[in-house]
Amino acid sequence: MKNKSERAITRVVITTGISSVVTQLLTIREFLALFSGNEFVIALILFSWLILGGLGTLLARPAGIHPSRATLNRLALLSFLLAALSPVQIMVIRVLRDIFFIHGASVGFYPTFAFTFCTIAPYCLILGFVLPYSLFVIRAKNPDYPGIHIYMSDNLGDVAGGALFSFALVFLFTPMQALAFANLPLAVCTFLIFKPPSQPATQGVLFTAATLAVLVMCVYFEKPSLAPEEGGLAFYKESRYGRITVHKDREQFTLFMEGRPVFSSINIRTAEEAVHYPLSQIEKKDHILMISARAGMMGELAKHHPRTVDYVELDPALTSVLFEFNLIQKIPALHVIHRDGRAFLSETDKTFDAILLNLPEPETFQLNRFYTSHFFDLVSRRLSPDGIFCFSIQGYDNYLAEPQRRKLSSIHNTVSMFFPHILMLPGEKIYFLCGNRPIEKNIPARLKKMGISTAYISSYFYGNLTDRRIDYLSALVDPEVPRNTDDSPRLMNIMFSQWFAKFTASPKWFIITLIVFTGMYLFRITREEFVLFSTGCMTMGSEILVIFAFQVVFGYIYFQIGMIVTVFLAGLLPGAWLGEKLSRQGRNVLVLTDCMLIFLTVIFILVFTFGKEMLTASSFLLFGFSISLLCGFQFPAAFHLRGADNVAAVHTFSADLIGAAIGTLITSIVLIPYAGILWTASGLIFLKLISLIIMVNDNGNKP
């Protein structure tokens, strides 16, 4: 039976798990709000987090060699530090953003990576360090204490933290409040293990009070830390989908989502173009569908007197703000629907005379879903025979650069599968007008005929959109550029190229360095560590695969991300518990579980290829749970084979984390955008096959 001290340390490990997952998720959200929100950035954060965690774990090695150095009080001090650092880290990221980088400017790949790595380093290194250190503290008194128990306690905390955040904190609290809430149990549990040699109560209370003071202060300074340099902060809300702020500068309100200005109260040009370009093409305008909107559109739309305007917007918090600040006006025909645009289109029976898509650039997997063949097919089926479909992408002034040209071509080649007539209009944005009838270029003339007055189009169209400019754009379409599909999102790698081109950077050096360091690492680890490395890779790779495949099948993924992440964490715990029971089977367990992982992934490929329509949300969750269960199963077996001493524990913990870091990065930014879902799954099978071969060929010697 565990003694009191072991139980107290276990509680600290569990609460550290809770705190760390909440901190991780909020750190990702913070970076998305301050930097670009594409998959590269998300992958960089996760990669840095995991690799630093692995590094922190390795830093604990000296303490493992000399267990007498591992003391309860040092653990307590580190845990207090973790609890306090958690919100401080977010504050530091906010403050340093505009010190290291130019205010208002976006940041490229390498500076983002360096900033991410450095700012989360203190927290992640300590976090990684604390896990094995907790084990050493226990083993200082009980040398036979099984390391896997610490792993399981940490997992338990992770699952609880993931669930707490996804199902409660994200809905109820701001980031600092959520962090104060999530770190409170850690502070309390740490207080309970703190036993200084003299004046125990005073010092313990002092450290706890200091930690709580930091948590409270960060809550207090949260709103000031978000105040803009231009004007004032008129509104702030952390919606479940991201950060919404409204800045007021003189008479102008600008709504920022994830740090980017997306709606501004006075922008006639965008509103007119987005509405009148398409609606000038059709005579019958009874039923209009708008997927998302742009500021001022409703007023322009009302000039066409539609009978119904279905405005689909995902986030209720967003529409509420848009109406509150008059960024979107209420018009009589308006019907607001809070739903994913794609899901709405696939469920509705209604036919529309015009479908206006007003989403940002397809720079994330979520947004990419609105630019695939599947989506365009859906649109074409919901459009009346004489109807018009309009969307836009980022434009150019005088020259279309090569990545943009490929993006334009990919979209054009995809949408042309479903619409025989497409007109692309250049400008600040490139508008695609798609229909079954020829599209008229002379838009001002059509608007004049319809008796619709405009401020921008009537005055500037002919000067800006000359035939030469329109023809130049059409001539640039390359029919050889691959189409963008759900299964193979080719547009994503083009978007990544465009992002790199904007910053005159290339991921080449990063990838080369990563390969070199990974190679060096793999040469130095044992077979069992390699199995765990590949398991970490498999867990995170599969998680990203499931998140992406879920979107392909259902067309959206929002709350389900939280469920999937939680399920992937949840499987590890029972897996590890079961694995511990069979850990003496060692090598056989690893071989068997590797086979099962491969088998499961093969099943995934088969079902995804031949029976996609049969897949339900629960089948994805079941798959995720099974994968993580098997991965969790492998940990105790590898732990057992690697040896139970402290140094071995350090290496096994770190192998898992480093594998997870590499898996995250490779899957999300290389395999899925460049090779598609099926090849990504095949890649994971290939990795596990290597692991299997290594274990089968193991004759008991270390490599």
Next chain:
Amino acid sequence: MKKISRRDFLYCSAGLLACTTPAYALWPFSDKTESPSIRASIRGKVFKGDAPDKLWKWSHEGFSYKKLKNSRVMCNICPNHCVLSPGDRSACRSKVNLKGTLYSLAYGNPCAVNTDPVEKKPLYHFKPGSKAFSIATAGCNFRCLNCQNWEISQSRPEDVRHHELFPGDVVKEAGRADAQSIAYTYSEAVTYFEYMIDTARLARDANLHNLLISNGFINTPPLLELCRVLDAANINLKSFRDAVYQQLNGGRLQPVLNTLKTLHEQGIHFEITTLIVPGYVDDEDMLKQMCGWILAHIGPDYPLHLLRFFPQYKLDRLPPTPVSTLVRFRELAMEEGIHYVYPGNVPDHEGNNTYCHNCKKLLVERKGYYIPEYHIEGNQCKFCHTIIPGVWV
């Protein structure tokens, strides 16, 4: 006691190094007015060893450069004064040093060719309603974070698709397009100076006007040479603070002011454009200083365009400029004594019209690029016969 291994040492060092970086968190307490970011300047640098091995068809020896020791050369076109060793490429990306000679790789290869209304440049006091045949090659001596044409301004001439239009061809094409002027614009005309001046000379012979649309970052001697064939210019005065110039544009203020003075002394009609970037250029005191300088050095007659900023290129996390800021700035500049101040990027605003600075009557009504009303006779106000600065007929 066991010695620390090399591996442990490396891990510990990396960890400690990473931990020290947040010490920069103390930086907010430093003075933020001059340099809100520790990245004080984004000035472009020479690209070492980036020149091609041999010249291509669209090359031309540099117009103004100095040969230095060891086959190095110094370009004298713009105040960057790039010193290039053999094989180097200039900061603007269009000049290279091949075997001790400076060459421009932007000659006869425009990557953007359009016919635009002259108001789009913007030039409101130069032949209203006329068309400008507009060309640009790749390259720029600035690094503006909000560049509208970054796809060409931040590229090498070899990396973009281009037309083939040597100076004579440009003049012919401009004639075909029924343009009265040729505008050297879009990216940065100073970086393709050799191409520009040769074209401008031929254009002058063909009775076409030459319009320079530029950041004004050019040395005086080549500018004086250009002025011989130049008819009008629009100079982008990006800010009146050198620190903002360095931080947002990678340039310096003083050379641009020198350009304005030179153009004034040479009697070239020019207009000034200032983009009012929120948080950087929307400072009333700075505007007053700018107006003060304009009045003291070049007088009140050069039109000033105050443009509304929209998030663009890398500077995409700022809000647009409130229209009332532009209106206020316009009033302020006119109160200071500038005669003609126009808000830009604000469609349908009455400030886009030209009103006589003497009798205040409407002279030119502008609806975008259209001119429904025009009341200037010769170069005088139809109502009070005051001379209106500009080139009208």
